[in-house]
Amino acid sequence: MSVKDCKIIELPKISDPRGNLTFVEGGQHIPFDIKRVYYLYDVPGGAERGAHGHKKLQQLIIAMSGSFDVVLDDGFEKKSFHMNRSYYGLYVSPMMWRDITNVSSGAVCMVLASDYYHEADYYRDYNAFLCDSRGVNK
Numbered sequence: 001m002s003v004k005d006c007k008i009i010e011l012p013k014i015s016d017p018r019g020n021l022t023f024v025e026g027g028q029h030i031p032f033d034i035k036r037v038y039y040l041y042d043v044p045g046g047a048e049r050g051a052h053g054h055k056k057l058q059q060l061i062i063a064m065s066g067s068f069d070v071v072l073d074d075g076f077e078k079k080s081f082h083m084n085r086s087y088y089g090l091y092v093s094p095m096m097w098r099d100i101t102n103v104s105s106g107a108v109c110m111v112l113a114s115d116y117y118h119e120a121d122y123y124r125d126y127n128a129f130l131c132d133s134r135g136v137n138k
C-alpha cells in the first residue's frame with residue numbers, strides 16, 4: 001500500500017437552510033463495511049494522537065468539528081492532509097503509519113473503521129513498521 005492509495009473522499013452533503021446533512025454508507029462511499037466508530041475529543045492543546053500503524057485496518061477519518069492534520073507515512077513517502085470539513089473523509093489504507101497533529105481546540109476526530117479493536121493489528125513501534133512496510137509497500 002502506498003500513500004497514493006489514501007485520499008480525500010467527498011461525502012454527500014444535503015444543504016439545507018435548517019442545517020446541512022452528510023451521510024456515509026459502508027461499501028458505497030467508502031471501500032469497506034463499517035464495524036466500529038470511535039472519536040477523539042477534548043484533546044488538550046499541543047497533544048498528538050495516532051503515532052501508530054495498522055496491519056489490516058482500513059479507516060475513514062473525518063473532522064466532525066474543528067480541524068487537525070493527519071500525516072500518513074507508507075514507509076517511503078509522507079503526505080499531510082489538513083482536515084477541516086465534516087463532508088470530507090480521509091481514506092486510510094492498511095500499512096500506513098499515521099500521526100494526528102495541530103488539533104484545534106474543540107475539534108472532534110471521528111474514525112470509521114473496517115474492524116473491531118484488535119491490539120494485535122497495531123504497530124506501536126515505528127522501526128517495526130518500517131521494517132515490514134518496506135517489504136510490503138513495493
Ligand code: TYD
Nearest residue numbers: 036037038040048049050051052100116117
Ligand atoms: P490508540 O488507538 O492507541 O489511540 P492514539 O493512538 O490516538 O493515542 O488508543 C488509545 C487507547 O484506547 C488504547 O489503550 C486502546 C484503546 N482503544 C480501545 O479500547 N478501542 C478502540 O476502538 C480504540 C481506537 C482504542
